Amino acid sequence: MTRPAKDDDRLVDVSGRKFHPAWLRYSCPCARCRHPESFQKTSDLSDRPELPVADRVELDSEANELRVDWREQPAHRSHYPLDWLLLHGPGQAGEQGAAGLDHTVHWDARTLRARGVRWHEAEACGTDGGPWFDDLRSVGFALLTGLTPQGLERLLTGLAPVFHTEYGRQADVKAVPGAEDLAETESALPAHTDYPYKVTGPLTQFCYYAENRATGGEFFLVDGFKALEDFRRDHPGWFDLLVSSPVEFEQVYTSWRYLYRVRRPVITLDGRGAIEAIHLGHSHAWAWDVAPELCGEFYRAYHGLVRHLGDERYRWAHRFADGECAVFRNNRILHGRNAFDPRTGVRHLITAYVPWQQLESRIRFHEERRFYFSPRERK
């Protein structure tokens, strides 16, 4: 084992935050170290036997920059904007991550009613932020009205690349005979997340009612994070068992000759133990690897969670009219529908998915663009 060396005698202090010289040297944003158009790192200092040494460090608050002259040949000077250092320095990772860009508001039926839901005119929704982005970052879903197929196309193009599925860029969901997916029947669908059997990053899901004339088929949303928080409080043992017991999510696509199978727990925690994601499609979930001695208790826990998520008190339900669209974060917000009667009228739902990372990266672009496109960065 190599022991981590303690080099803290040479740390650089910026407003009380400590920076190691290696941190600074290898983060140098000058045009020789970072390609000025792609902003990718072009410096590779891996062949230098010694760690970098700062010969001269100058903190210039007026110019909002830290300047460092390095002991190397040819001479090298680095300029760091102070606000960039404070945003990106050690210990700030939480702020830079997906969660740091959110301002999460957990909800159940009661608190959401008190807060009220907002409907956004689809034509007013851009792809660089705005109120519907804010809703996605707080309550985890946004409601659009007056959406046309062309409007959906505009949003998807503006947030491309789109996550393609077997059905293509978007899917037409109607009741069809011989359905390969339960969504294509008229059955009720309990609260679930989509694609638990696919290995993807978090998805932003569009459920757009191009036409909805059939009787029944109310659509509903559930805040999985709120429901899981309550479940964790009331059933800590069950919660822990579900976190530590991966299940198999499976889907057979006969036409496409795919047998998807992904093994992961229904509930995923982040490094700090906070709820990071829920993956639950009961119709896809099998639990084949649970050890015999845990099986009984596992199913008590799993069925307890299924009942809990089905509780009306978590449900925001709405009968979507033509042109209405729900957009939601599939790793947090569950959705479902009541049964409908396809003989009473057309029910044409269009679904599409965009990685949440696209929206997050668009937000981040606007929040941090000053660090990349200011004249100082181009020196």
Added chain:
Amino acid sequence: MTRPAKDDDRLVDVSGRKFHPAWLRYSCPCARCRHPESFQKTSDLSDRPELPVADRVELDSEANELRVDWREQPAHRSHYPLDWLLLHGPGQAGEQGAAGLDHTVHWDARTLRARGVRWHEAEACGTDGGPWFDDLRSVGFALLTGLTPQGLERLLTGLAPVFHTEYGRQADVKAVPGAEDLAETESALPAHTDYPYKVTGPLTQFCYYAENRATGGEFFLVDGFKALEDFRRDHPGWFDLLVSSPVEFEQVYTSWRYLYRVRRPVITLDGRGAIEAIHLGHSHAWAWDVAPELCGEFYRAYHGLVRHLGDERYRWAHRFADGECAVFRNNRILHGRNAFDPRTGVRHLITAYVPWQQLESRIRFHEERRFYFSPRERK
């Protein structure tokens, strides 16, 4: 805390393997419990207060099935193929997972030379398996020759859905002025994996040389798993430090207004401590969250790995001719190129990505289809 109950007095024994009654009941593949076309679970027994009880268990080796009559109203009988039970029972998860479908052969330049590389006639490559799939499952890459743009399209369509990027379904990589990505310059690119800054499942990457007339620009592959194994053996402390120190992978796409940033370690281990993935694009990698007291040692480790991966002894290099294509698993196999001179001729590379899950699920479909489409399953 709820304590897991011990219900093992009621376990069912199949060839020495133990099955809990709950496991069996909730895995029932009959047409009432599992939709006969979508194979999704339609039974929801979460409202039953008691765990299932088997009234009668019959192991019929001749008919290759286990039959169980359940104590419930209406009467319910389950039939389980014995080979299905043995394949899916507890403790078999490794066999069902991605790794279980592989027969991994780690390689370096010397052992690969001894083994020899195979070139596959593109027209003979199907999308339901075959020798090029076998190469992807063993050495992690496959080499195709005689590929046409139409041939590439056929393979992508056969393995759809394709992973789309900002460039669309596939990307034309040529040296262009004002490149937003270093790949679009004539520079050498050290061994790297693609898209470390995107949250995706493992990708299968196609690098297809539609035309290659420029001087230089040899393409090379490195088995990251083999290189990391050696690195782990020679530098266990550095290896552990890299596993436990997430870095920030970043990409700015000015035209698309995205600032991608993903925090994860360069090396990812699976639950058992085996190497699961390498993510390394040095040009995208920043290490902003490493604590000051670890920074010096972190950079020794990181630069040690960069040097290690650049070592010629890991490199399989080839000057790709028109119509030649490398297909490889991006979470294991690194790729790179030497610099080329765009004034000496056209160099037109086409890249495309398909989730490895597609190939894995295609393989699994053929290996397990008998469990879904046999007459017994439809009872």
